[in-house]
Amino acid sequence: MKIAYLGPEGTFTEQAADFFVRSTDHLEALLFPLSSIEDVFEAVENNKADYGVVPIENSIEGAVNTTIDTLIFDSKLFISKQLTLPIVQNLMVGEKNAGGKITKILSHPQALAQCRKFINKSYPDAVVEFVSSTAEAAKLAASCDGENGEIIAAIGSKVSADLYDLTTIHENIQNNKNNTTQFILLTKANTSLPKAGCSTSIVFSTEDKPGELYKILDIFAIWDLNMTKILSRPTKNRHGEYVFFIEISGYENTSDVSDALTMIKRKTSFFKNMGSYHTINMG
Numbered sequence: 159m160k161i162a163y164l165g166p167e168g169t170f171t172e173q174a175a176d177f178f179v180r181s182t183d184h185l186e187a188l189l190f191p192l193s194s195i196e197d198v199f200e201a202v203e204n205n206k207a208d209y210g211v212v213p214i215e216n217s218i219e220g221a222v223n224t225t226i227d228t229l230i231f232d233s234k235l236f237i238s239k240q241l242t243l244p245i246v247q248n249l250m251v252g253e254k255n256a257g258g259k260i261t262k263i264l265s266h267p268q269a270l271a272q273c274r275k276f277i278n279k280s281y282p283d284a285v286v287e288f289v290s291s292t293a294e295a296a297k298l299a300a301s302c303d304g305e306n307g308e309i310i311a312a313i314g315s316k317v318s319a320d321l322y323d324l325t326t327i328h329e330n331i332q333n334n335k336n337n338t339t340q341f342i343l344l345t346k347a348n349t350s351l352p353k354a355g356c357s358t359s360i361v362f363s364t365e366d367k368p369g370e371l372y373k374i375l376d377i378f379a380i381w382d383l384n385m386t387k388i389l390s391r392p393t394k395n396r397h398g399e400y401v402f403f404i405e406i407s408g409y410e411n412t413s414d415v416s417d418a419l420t421m422i423k424r425k426t427s428f429f430k431n432m433g434s435y436h437t438i439n440m441g
Contacts, residue, residue, distance in 0.1 A: 159186070159187040159188070159208045159209070160187065160188045160190065160206070160207045160208050160209075161175050161178065161179065161187050161188070161189050161190075161207060161208065161209045161210070161211060162190055162191075162192050162197075162198045162201040162202065162206070162207035162209070162210045162211070163175040163189060163190075163191055163192070163198065163210065163211040163212070164191070164192065164194070164195055164198055164211070164212050164213065164291075165190075165191020165192055165193060165291070165293070166191045166193075166291060166293045166294065166297075167191055167293060167321060168292070168293035168296060168314070168315065168317050168318035168321040168322070169191075169291050169292055169293045169314075169315070169318070170213075170243060170245055170292070170315055170339060170341075171211055171212065171213060171341060172189065172191065172293075172317070173243060173315070173317060174211050174213075174241050174243050174339075174341035175189050175211040175341075176189065177241055177243070177438075177440070178209070178211060178239060178241065178343050181239075181438065190207070193290070195212045195222070195224045195225055195228060196224070196228060196232075198210040198211070198212050198344070199212075199228050199232070199233050199235060199344065202235055202344050202345065202346060203233065203234065203235060203346065205346075208345075209238065209343050209344060209345055210235070210343070210344040211341055211342070211343055211344070212225050212341065212342060212344065213225060213339050213340070213341050214226065214240075214340050214341065214342050215339070215340045215387075216245070216268060216272070216337070216338070216339045216340075217334070217336065217337055217338045217339070218271070218272050218332070218333060218334050218337055219268050219271050219272060221389055223391070225342070226389065226391060226403055227391060229361075229432055230361050230391060230401060230403065230430065231394070234346075235344045235345065235346060236344070236345055236346070236347065236348055236349040236350065236432060236433035237342045237343070237344065237345075237349065237359060237432055237433035237435045238342075238343040238344065238345040238347070238349055238433065238435055239342070239343040239435050239436050239437075239438065240340055240341070240342050240343070240357065240435055240436070240437045240438070241340065241341045241342075241343075241437075241438045241439075241440065242338050242339070242340050242437070242438065242439045242440060243338060243339055243340075243341060243440050244337070244338055244440060245272070245332065245337045245338060245339050246315070246316070246329070246330050246332070246337075247265075247269055247272055247273050247292075247313050247314065247315070247330070247331050247332045247337070248313070248314065248315070248316060248319065248326045248328065248329050248330070248331065249263070249273075249276075249311050249312075249313055249326070249327055249328040249331055250296060250299060250311060250312050250313075250314065250318075250319045250324035250325060250326050250327065251299055251302075251309060251310070251311045251312075251324060251325055251327060252299055252300050252301075252302055252303075252304075252310075252323075252324060252325070253323060253324070253325050254303070254304065255299075255302060255304050255309045255310075255325075256325040256327060258304060258309040259309060260281055260284055260309050260310075260311045261283075261284060261285065261307065261308050261309050261310075262284060262285045262286075262287060262308060262309070262310045262311070263277060263281060263284045263285070263286050263287070263310075263311050263312075263313060264286075264287050264288075264289050264294075264295035264298055264299065264310060264311070264312050264313070265288075265289065265292050265295045265312060265313035265314060266288070266289065266290065266291050266292050266294075266295070267288045269292050269295075269313050269314065270286060270288065270313060272332045272333060272334075272337055273313055273331050273332050273333065274333060275333045276328070276331040276332075276333070280328070281311075284311075292312070292313065292314030292315060292318055293314065293318045293321070295312035295313060295314055295318075296312045296314050296318035296319065296321065296322045296324055297322055298310055298312065299311055299312035299322070299324060300322035300323060300324055311327075312324065313331070342435075343435075348433075349433035349434055349435060350431040350432075350433055350434065351412075351434060352409070352412040352415040352416055352419075352434045353412060353434045354409070354410045354411075354412055355410065355436070356407075356409075356434045356435055356436055356437070357386065357405055357406065357407035357434065357435060357436075357437050358405070358406050358407075358415060358419075358431070358433070358434040358435075359387075359403065359404070359405045359406075359431075359432040359433060359435075360403075360404055360406075360419065360422070360429065360430065360431050360432065361401050361402065361403045361404070361428075361429075361430045361432065362374065362401065362402055362404075362422060362423075362426040362427075362428055362429045362430070363393065363399070363400065363401045363402065363426060363427050363428040364402075364425075364426055364427060365427055366398075366399075371402070373425060374402075374422055374425060374426065377418050377421050377422055377425075378404075378406065378418065380418075381414045381415070381417065381418040382414070383406045383409060383414070383415065383418055384406060384407060384408045384409070385404055385405065385406055386405050386406065386407045386408075387403070387404065387405035388402065388403070388404050388405075389402070389403040389404075390402050390403075391403060401428060407437065415434075419431065
């Protein structure tokens with residue numbers, strides 16, 4: 159079994175992919191990193207991978223719009239599982255630079271945003287730069303020799319520190335100590351049939367008339383379904399047109415879910431079921 163994930167090695171997405179492997183019987187699965195979320199989708203759709211792992215939402219910075227938009231507009235894949243993983247960010251430098259004055263801090267934009275308060279308080283004079291991933295930041299910090307007075311630090315996971323032999327000088331530096339990210343396991347298999355104890359994600363759009371969205375949301379109330387996520391995304395066709403991404407969870411009566419979704423499908427101009435899936439919370 160092959161599982162593609164948003165790389166490179168040493169990222170939180172790799173940790174999520176490893177957990178998905180350990181939660182199945184496919185312990186011999188091959189994990190391989192790809193450079194973009196779109197590449198992960200493409201690998202699964204074109205049978206280069208059996209599954210794909212990408213982030214979908216962070217508890218501090220919100221939805222990962224590239225994942226949401228690709229699910230909605232560009233993909234026929236389904237969600238197989240969802241994992242909520244604690245995200246602990248650390249400030250790390252190359253071993254020979256430990257104790258030196260940090261002049262530059264690198265990381266992925268979301269990681270930097272998650273640690274904004276720490277950076278502003280502890281390193282207000284450091285230059286902050288975006289790179290493609292926390293693992294890329296760790297790699298660059300490891301290659302910094304400290305010449306010309308420049309010492310590069312990286313923000314990332316303990317796994318990336320171990321991978322690139324970095325020294326961790328500050329731990330748990332994110333703004334919110336309850337920082338978590340949700341990751342999804344993508345599959346070509348149709349998982350849209352509601353299953354007890356699972357969550358279901360759908361996306362829909364309505365006609366541009368007063369009260370149309372309210373009518374749809376009222377259906378969830380009638381069937382006593384709990385919405386745990388609701389997002390709006392532009393259709394990219396015309397200004398002011400949106401689709402709505404909704405996750406429902408906590409249900410045991412699958413016939414109620416099926417009936418509600420059938421009613422919603424009839425009353426919407428666009429409808430897509432992205433799967434019913436088990437949710438795993440490690441936070």
